[in-house]
Amino acid sequence: MTAHAFTTLFVFALTASVLLQMWLAQRHINHVRRHRSAVPDEFAAEITLLSHQRAADYTVAKTRFGMLATIWDAMLLAAFTLGGGIAWLSNLASDWFGPGILAGVTMIALLAVANTVLTLPFSWISTFRIEAAFGFNQTTPATFMADLVKTSLIAAAIGLPLIAVVLWLMDAMGDVWWLWVWATWVGFSLLLMWVFPTWIAPLFNKFEPLPDEGLRTRIEALLTRCGFRAGGIFMMDGSKRSSHGNAYFTGLGAKKRIVFFDTLLKQLNGDEIEAVLAHELGHFKRRHIVKRLAWTFLLMLGMLWLLGQLKTRPWFYEGLGVQTPTTAAALVLFFLVLPVFTFLFGPIGSMLSRKHEYEADAYAAEQASSRDLIHALVKLYRDNAATLTPDPLHSLFYDSHPPASLRIAALKRLG
Ligand SMILES: [Zn+2]
Numbered sequence: 001m002t003a004h005a006f007t008t009l010f011v012f013a014l015t016a017s018v019l020l021q022m023w024l025a026q027r028h029i030n031h032v033r034r035h036r037s038a039v040p041d042e043f044a045a046e047i048t049l050l051s052h053q054r055a056a057d058y059t060v061a062k063t064r065f066g067m068l069a070t071i072w073d074a075m076l077l078a079a080f081t082l083g084g085g086i087a088w089l090s091n092l093a094s095d096w097f098g099p100g101i102l103a104g105v106t107m108i109a110l111l112a113v114a115n116t117v118l119t120l121p122f123s124w125i126s127t128f129r130i131e132a133a134f135g136f137n138q139t140t141p142a143t144f145m146a147d148l149v150k151t152s153l154i155a156a157a158i159g160l161p162l163i164a165v166v167l168w169l170m171d172a173m174g175d176v177w178w179l180w181v182w183a184t185w186v187g188f189s190l191l192l193m194w195v196f197p198t199w200i201a202p203l204f205n206k207f208e209p210l211p212d213e214g215l216r217t218r219i220e221a222l223l224t225r226c227g228f229r230a231g232g233i234f235m236m237d238g239s240k241r242s243s244h245g246n247a248y249f250t251g252l253g254a255k256k257r258i259v260f261f262d263t264l265l266k267q268l269n270g271d272e273i274e275a276v277l278a279h280e281l282g283h284f285k286r287r288h289i290v291k292r293l294a295w296t297f298l299l300m301l302g303m304l305w306l307l308g309q310l311k312t313r314p315w316f317y318e319g320l321g322v323q324t325p326t327t328a329a330a331l332v333l334f335f336l337v338l339p340v341f342t343f344l345f346g347p348i349g350s351m352l353s354r355k356h357e358y359e360a361d362a363y364a365a366e367q368a369s370s371r372d373l374i375h376a377l378v379k380l381y382r383d384n385a386a387t388l389t390p391d392p393l394h395s396l397f398y399d400s401h402p403p404a405s406l407r408i409a410a411l412k413r414l415g
Pocket residue numbers: 279280283356357360
């Protein structure tokens with residue numbers, strides 16, 4: 001491969017992936033608009049035309065804004081690579097510190113800062129214009145900025161030492177450095193999952209034991225019935241930022257926590273909360289979490305091996321706008337550019353995820369009630385203004401959850 005051929009391949013892949021994303025987004029917008037005037041029959045009893053139209057408008061606004069963000073991200077990627085951004089930051093860092101790990105870590109930190117600043121307007125507009133226009137935003141500019149500062153400090157405190165270790169391993173461990181980096185990364189990810197609920201999450205939100213005594217007793221009964229050991233059931237002040245409701249599991253092993261957003265507890269009644277929790281437990285019982293983790297680790301191993309092959313080829317750097325190869329440049333170029341080439345594999349991940357959702361729903365139907373889960377889902381679709389009529393191809397490509405009508409039809413068959 002020559003540098004020139006690789007540049008051509010990269011430009012072609014980037015253009016093709018942007019065009020494909022635009023086409024899918026436009027299809028989605030058209031489809032949602034075409035179905036805006038009537039609530040689908042199976043939801044007509046529970047969802048008003050007004051809510052349905054609000055969901056359509058919200059979906060169109062978000063998708064259209066997403067198209068702008070896609071174009072902006074592609075322009076930034078081109079500027080960082082072919083436009084010479086990474087090469088410039090790399091030279092700047094080695095002027096300051098000479099060649100080596102310190103220069104490498106500095107270049108990556110500068111790149112991260114540049115990327116954060118350049119994409120900030122998009123998260124600002126998404127929060128204070130789009131989410132606010134549909135009544136979902138609860139965050140203030142002060143909380144938004146405090147979140148940004150906290151996230152950056154945590155990312156620096158955790159990420160910079162990790163990057164330093166990775167760069168050192170890449171230089172010091174010969175041809176099989178990628179195995180060492182992989183082992184380090186796996187250990188580090190597990191450690192992070194372990195400490196996240198107790199050390200990191202409380203920096204952003206308040207967690208308190210579920211206050212409702214009756215609900216707690218019910219949930220504990222469900223956990224016993226399903227043979228699940230949890231390190232606590234908590235309520236989180238999600239309403240501090242958004243009125244979208246949610247529930248999730250976090251942590252590893254005996255430290256696993258169940259967290260309900262206060263917003264979700266307000267939206268659903270006891271039966272519905274139990275059904276939603278049974279669905280989440282289904283993900284554990286059907287080993288989805290472990291499988292997903294194993295897949296992520298395996299994919300990472302493959303990616304690092306591939307980086308091991310590319311790291312020694314001059315065309316890889318030169319083809320992406322970097323004339324002086326460095327270890328840090330190899331690392332960032334690879335992980336910035338990889339998604340352009342793997343974009344077409346996205347639907348496989350979405351398909352597996354939707355399969356898991358059906359399995360978790362089936363588990364919830366066994367352990368709780370399919371009827372309660374249907375009620376909960378309909379309320380959540382309505383209150384979150386999630387569209388009931390996604391474009392089928394867009395959904396096939398991106399959606400981690402099955403479309404509402406298919407999911408509820410499957411639950412009805414189980415009931
Ligand atoms: Zn799920």
